[in-house]
Amino acid sequence: MLRLGIDVGGTNTDAVLIDGDRVLGAVKASTTADVTGGIVTALGDLRQATGFDPAAVQAVMIGTTHFINALVEGERLAQTAAIRFGLPATRALPPLVDWPDRLVTAIGGHSHLCHGGHEYDGSPIADFDEAEFRAVLDRAVAAGATSFALSSVFSPVNAEFETRAAEIIAEQLPGAPVSLSHEIGRMGLLGRENATVVNAALRGLADQVATGLLRTVAEAGINAPVFLSQNDGTLMDVDYARRYPVATFASGPTNSMRGAAFLSRLPSCAVVDIGGTTSDVGILQQGFPREASTDVNVAGVQTNFRMPDVLSIGIGGGSHVLHQASGTAVGPASVGYRLAQEALVFGGTRLTATDVAVAGGRAEVGDVSLVAHLDKSVVDAALRFVDDRLAEVVDRMRASAEPVPVVAVGGGSILVPEDLAGASRVVRPDHFAVANAIGAAIAQVGGEVDRVYSVVPQQRDTVLDEARQEAVDRAVAAGARPGSVEIVDIEEVPLAYLPGNATRIRVKAVGELSLGGPRA
């Protein structure tokens, strides 16, 4: 099966062509502000390098950090109204309560409370007050809100308030984007609501980007289905991405980890992925990224959708090297995607991490003679700084004192020394520079069950088996090859005090994208 994997990072856009388990070609282009420009260049280069026939491509998989970057930068966010059903409860902590001021301003800061939501036992906290909601909606619209995030107490158990409010918005403002918390996050109102508001704020941008991606792929003569990779390493179609941009948030680190596992054939290791501005370190367990155990803070916002456990530091190939009396430091400021223009080895004027790596003999990139004049003590001090920081991060991530194999990937991985403290060995697989794109291309299809079951203790196994089977069936329905589907995660949480041992069970199954499947 011929697949194109594309990873749009903040600095580079990578593209790979894969046939089954074989990497046929890989290229790297600079990311452009419009996202699609870099893809056009990368596809053109890849075609030149491999001579592939666009019509023969069977699937295009894209990973993008675009949406999370937009949030971090607080740019191009929709004016978003966060409307919660929970009064008279929940008033002490209204929507957006713990958000950074900068982001509240960026999304317009519309926070509203309405009566409603449910008690643990399914009875309403208060009845749906249509007049109150319509008045809130009018106020939000008058204040400039264009995207709407709806949350309701206990909506993972009963989503009635969210769906009724969504119907009213659809009738009042046809086509307006509405994000519902029960479709986005888990139990825990604030984390779920925050994730929903973030999603809502990105809807407009997601729509533009999705349309741009489809057009770009079509213009390259490819008529295969287009998928985006999700936080957990599985795929979603473009229409899903329009509605749920948060699901792409952590696809960058996930893809590089999955790509690293694929290339190194090491299912359990630490992965150090170095780009232009940051180094991301994650842990692979049996081929999948270890997930964060707690709520994840995204750009200063506490959220509870599932993300891989990744630690980032501001050291990348484009990081500025600062040599001062107080010592030598690398990053966090970076030339970013302008590395190819600004770094010394490429004829620029900025001393970057890449320059010291070249001067120190770790890599051969650009023109070595352009860094020959650098003071050896500065080069050594800068490299030592990088080595210490990388070793620290790996050390903090590994689960034991036991040294772990470290797989170095990403364009900036030339910074990683052969001998890294705490690493049993450093593996630099072929195609390391495009591991992200390879991870996207090998992404699989997932199926998930997330429901409240009544679990009689003696029947726990039966109920779990049912849930497992349903998750497998859903993965197959979503395009996974039957027989390739495995259960990768099970979570069971009883809702205390609910009659009949009500337990929330969440099962995730993952399988290979099937050639003959409904979507492929």
Next chain:
Amino acid sequence: MREITADHLPDLARGAAVLGTGGGGDPFVGRLLAEQALKRNGPVTLLDLDEIDDGAFIVPTAFMGAPTVMLEKLPSGDEIIGAMRALEELLGRKATHTVSIEAGGLNSMSPFVAAAEAGVPLIDADGMGRAFPELQMLLPTLGDVQASPMALADERGNSVTLRTDGNAWAERLARAATVEMGCSAAVSLYALTGRQAKDHLVPGTLTLCERVGRAIREAREGHADPVTAASGVLGGRTVFTGKISDVQRTTTGGFARGTARLTGLDADTGSALELSFQNENLVATRDGEVVVSVPDLICVLDTDSGEPVTTETLRYGLRVSVLGVPCDPRWRTPEGLELAGPGYFGYAHEYVPFRGAEV
């Protein structure tokens, strides 16, 4: 005496979650509530027990209910003060101070809300030195301090006052009222004098929470081991390091009971630990042998980050370290063990006091 501002709360909340031994509610929501209250009302004065007059009239408050529910149905903000006022009205006297009844995540933070809203000083102490699931399980119960008269209040403005025949009935009746109030309510109880507080509370708990939280944070910042740092401050010892391989839960009698199985890593490779919990961690059994048991503290921390792990967030694949910490000696008396020992929670084993770090 010192002033507590919102800046002190993150360390305090993290440490309180460690002392919460897996229960006590969500420290994040508790911290936000306290933060909002301190921002609205200004700093709270924290006093040591020996700074209190014997005649002081101390009214503690707490949240009561199911942690899962409290994460969803967040408070309105009127519950705590509603419960306090209802009890003051019944007793015909205004509180001069307030105090924490337990060192748990949410309930170590709710007294800051009460102190800030009522404008009274908070005492650096608590009634357990840890968290327990039932509200008669306080050291003051051993000293014949009555939980009732007591009051409960919800977000709607409902309040209930109770006079009960002993503290076990206080738990039963308050629990029933809490269920009717949607499984989350504020409660005000164990009104006590300064003298009684000095005799029956655990001194310095909030400061201890802050020190534990700070030790974890600083260890992380300084790239040292946060689990060792926390254990050092608590005078505890790591009894197991491993990976969670299975979690089973059931809800019986209103409490989330369950067991987690841990597979050993590092020095514990080849061993297995079974953790039994009822909201809080109660018994740790290593390869069939009880190594730590209630009323001693069993604290589960994320091995890498040192973040406390609650029993509700125990999950397959998590890498955790299990700490044993000796409890307040008063819990080890025959009366203490009767109130909150292994037998009370339905375990057949004899209580063997856990020995902390060798000094």
